[in-house]
Amino acid sequence: MKNYIIPIFIPHYGCPHTCVFCNQRKITGIQTDVTQEFIQNTIEYHLNRIRGNKFIEVAFYGGSFTALPLSLQRKLLEPAYRYMQAKKIKSIRISTRPDCISSDILDNLAAFGVKTIELGAQSFNDSILARSERGHTVDDILRAAELVRGHGFCLGIQLMPGLPGDTWQTIMDSLSQTIALCPDFVRIYPTLVLIQTKLAQLYQKGDYQPLSLKQAIQYAALMKLTFIRHDIQVIRVGLQASEQLDDGETILAGPYHPAFGELVDSYLFKIQMDQLLEGLPTKYGEIIVHHHPKDTSKLRGNKNCNLGLWYKEYQLKNIILKQDLATLHHVVVEFQNIKYSLNSDLLVMI
Numbered sequence: 443m444k445n446y447i448i449p450i451f452i453p454h455y456g457c458p459h460t461c462v463f464c465n466q467r468k469i470t471g472i473q474t475d476v477t478q479e480f481i482q483n484t485i486e487y488h489l490n491r492i493r494g495n496k497f498i499e500v501a502f503y504g505g506s507f508t509a510l511p512l513s514l515q516r517k518l519l520e521p522a523y524r525y526m527q528a529k530k531i532k533s534i535r536i537s538t539r540p541d542c543i544s545s546d547i548l549d550n551l552a553a554f555g556v557k558t559i560e561l562g563a564q565s566f567n568d569s570i571l572a573r574s575e576r577g578h579t580v581d582d583i584l585r586a587a588e589l590v591r592g593h594g595f596c597l598g599i600q601l602m603p604g605l606p607g608d609t610w611q612t613i614m615d616s617l618s619q620t621i622a623l624c625p626d627f628v629r630i631y632p633t634l635v636l637i638q639t640k641l642a643q644l645y646q647k648g649d650y651q652p653l654s655l656k657q658a659i660q661y662a663a664l665m666k667l668t669f670i671r672h673d674i675q676v677i678r679v680g681l682q683a684s685e686q687l688d689d690g691e692t693i694l695a696g697p698y699h700p701a702f703g704e705l706v707d708s709y710l711f712k713i714q715m716d717q718l719l720e721g722l723p724t725k726y727g728e729i730i731v732h733h734h735p736k737d738t739s740k741l742r743g744n745k746n747c748n749l750g751l752w753y754k755e756y757q758l759k760n761i762i763l764k765q766d767l768a769t770l771h772h773v774v775v776e777f778q779n780i781k782y783s784l785n786s787d788l789l790v791m792i
């Protein structure tokens with residue numbers, strides 16, 4: 443059954459901090475107060491548009507949900523919980539800061555039907571967390587993750603490669619520490635420089651340099667591949683495009699692309715295909731690439747860059763793309779009557 447998320451954005455609600463990169467109001471695009479009526483109307487709006495059988499969840503995004511007073515958390519959860527009791531939605535999820543988790547808070551969330559908690563970890567390096575003015579430590583993340591798991595919630599972790607002081611080594615270390623927590627899913631948001639943030643000031647003074655788009659794609663791709671290999675679902679890579687992010691004014695610098703996730707998948711296809719083609723006598727040969735129809739544009743690459751590169755690097759005479767596989771992210775390459783199966787994990791001859 444497909445998931446359907448009804449998003450409720452609570453910009454900067456409850457958050458006692460201002461991280462250097464944060465401009466929640468710009469990211470969410472919502473600057474008004476969130477009331478019970480607003481939540482109910484939002485849920486109704488979506489329910490009236492959902493077709494077919496879907497696993498429907500209400501998700502409270504943005505801000506730091508559990509930093510709100512318990513009474514306000516209950517007030518916000520109440521409308522969603524009513525729909526859950528009426529069996530119109532299946533689950534509720536929230537995102538929050540690691541230092542705003544306690545047993546009492548989790549008991550309250552469970553009582554109102556929350557099933558999934560996403561922790562904004564961002565990095566597993568204390569110095570990077572301090573430079574980002576996160577206001578919490580790695581120990582806070584570990585403690586919160588254990589509590590969330592211990593209370594039976596589904597656990598999500600958000601990571602932000604490219605924070606001040608981040609290097610490939612620290613990113614890899616955050617990756618390993620995240621894997622050690624065995625989250626149910628992760629989100630990867632390469633750091634962007636938004637206007638009206640402290641990071642924007644640091645950037646303008648020359649004290650912070652964001653990742654380039656190319657670096658961010660490569661880092662995010664390798665992170666995604668590693669998570670998949672550890673059976674950890676990657677549910678989002680890069681911020682979702684929105685009018686605000688695309689207005690040409692909100693993002694001052696950094697690796698933003700409205701189709702960032704697609705570029706990452708495209709790069710993953712490239713490295714998997716490279717791994718295969720490098721070992722084959724492809725000169726003047728022909729390959730047939732079987733794949734799922736929804737993967738064609740990712741396989742081709744942005745402006746056909748993958749195809750162009752494979753023709754050039756491996757001196758192929760012909761590349762035939764066949765949309766005849768039923769599994770996404772899976773490719774079977776036929777060369778000289780031998781089939782090679784490529785997936786995120788390994789290369790198998792079939």
Ligand code: SF4
Nearest residue numbers: 457459460461464505
């Ligand atoms: S914890 Fe989240 S909402 Fe609060 S300032 Fe940081 S990024 Fe923004």
